[in-house]
Amino acid sequence: xxxxxxxxxxxxxxxxxxxxxxxxxxxxxxxxxxxxxxxxxxxxxxxxxxxxxxxxxxxxxxxxxxxxxxxxxxxxxxxxxxxxxxxxxxxxxxxxxxxxxxxxxxxxxxxxxxxxxxxxxxxxxxxxxxxxxxxxxxxxxxxxxxxxxxxxxxxxxxxxxxxxxxxxxxxxxxxxxxxxxxxxxxxxxxxxxxxxxxxxxxxxxxxxxxxxxxxxxxxxxxxxxxxxxxxxxxxxxxxxxxxxxxxxxxxxxxxxxxxxxxxxxxxxxx
Numbered sequence: 001x002x003x004x005x006x007x008x009x010x011x012x013x014x015x016x017x018x019x020x021x022x023x024x025x026x027x028x029x030x031x032x033x034x035x036x037x038x039x040x041x042x043x044x045x046x047x048x049x050x051x052x053x054x055x056x057x058x059x060x061x062x063x064x065x066x067x068x069x070x071x072x073x074x075x076x077x078x079x080x081x082x083x084x085x086x087x088x089x090x091x092x093x094x095x096x097x098x099x100x101x102x103x104x105x106x107x108x109x110x111x112x113x114x115x116x117x118x119x120x121x122x123x124x125x126x127x128x129x130x131x132x133x134x135x136x137x138x139x140x141x142x143x144x145x146x147x148x149x150x151x152x153x154x155x156x157x158x159x160x161x162x163x164x165x166x167x168x169x170x171x172x173x174x175x176x177x178x179x180x181x182x183x184x185x186x187x188x189x190x191x192x193x194x195x196x197x198x199x200x201x202x203x204x205x206x207x208x209x210x211x212x213x214x215x216x217x218x219x220x221x222x223x224x225x226x227x228x229x230x231x232x233x234x235x236x237x238x239x240x241x242x243x244x245x246x247x248x249x250x251x252x253x254x255x256x257x258x259x260x261x262x263x264x265x266x267x268x269x270x
Contacts, residue, residue: 009075010038010083011046018097021158027095030150032161032177034103038096040084044113047076051267058270080119091128092120094151103159105179106135106152112188116195117266126196133193133201141231144208146217147181147245148189149231154179175236180228182237183209183218183245190251191265199255206255209248218245 006012013027018036026035028042035041050073057066086093086104092114093104111132115125135152154173157163162172172178186209193202212218218241220226225235227242253259 005072005075006038008083009079011043011076013037013039013042017099018095018103019099020097020101020103020156022097023158023161023164025161030109030177032165033094033155034159034161035095037098038083040080040092040094040110040114041107043076043080043084044110044117044119047073047080047119048113048117048266050076055268055270077119080114081124084114085120085124085128090124090131104153105155105159106132107150108132108136108148108152108189109150109185112185112190112192115192116188125192126198129193129196129198129201133198141181144186144205145212145215146229146231146233147183147209147212148185148205149174149179149181150177150185150228151179174230176228180230180236181233182228182242183212183248184227184242186248187244187251190248190255191261194251194255202251202255206252210252210256213249213252 004012004014013036016022016024016027016036018034022034022036024036025031026033027039028035050069054066054070054073057069083096084092086102089104091106092111093102094107094110095103097103111128114120115128120128139152140149154171155178160178162169162176162178169175174180186205190202190205218226220240222240223238224240225237227239227245228237230236254261
């Protein structure tokens with residue numbers, strides 16, 4: 001069993017420690033990055049899953065299970081910020097390893113889901129986004145036309161497997177899973193910006209991403225590698241078309257006033 005609710009109320013990966021140098025496949029879909037133990041991405045999605053399950057089970061008259069799902073969601077919510085919010089950066093780290101260390105490379109896709117789903121709220125969430133936007137303005141590409149960086153800071157070689165898999169990638173930053181540009185991180189990051197009052201920033205990113213979609217930046221034939229690009233625009237993936245790269249069209253449509261999100265947006269109403 002890879003994951004279970006730990007004593008602190010978070011989903012714990014029992015098989016992967018997440019410790020630096022452990023060099024194992026990840027506990028989430030960013031598979032060559034060393035996520036493990038308390039995975040911020042997995043816990044954010046687990047929170048949403050339990051919120052959905054609680055409502056659906058209640059409607060099926062499975063009230064005991066509904067209560068358990070609701071309690072699990074509440075436990076994740078209560079424990080998330082204390083375990084995963086980095087006091088030095090103000091945003092959510094990628095994971096806390098079994099040795100207690102936070103592994104934080106300014107992951108936009110991790111913060112996007114955590115802040116969209118309300119695991120970090122109020123001024124704390126707004127400050128996290130302002131800090132990320134400040135860092136993105138200082139170190140990131142000038143435009144989001146080619147996508148958003150998966151992470152804004154280089155991943156230490158001992159915290160991911162890419163250097164060992166592709167030795168020619170040295171350093172790896174801006175390529176593939178280490179900070180490359182993609183449409184994929186944008187869906188929830190755009191929604192988080194809007195939800196927490198940074199609609200101007202969301203609107204600007206939406207316009208720039210829209211230009212990229214119109215130009216066919218985010219799709220290509222098998223082996224073209226267009227799903228990930230270096231910051232100068234060179235393909236660094238291997239698939240060509242990744243379905244997650246098209247999910248941002250939802251957030252772009254909201255930012256541009258084409259559609260409105262449901263309320264609540266991420267789970268049925270209780």
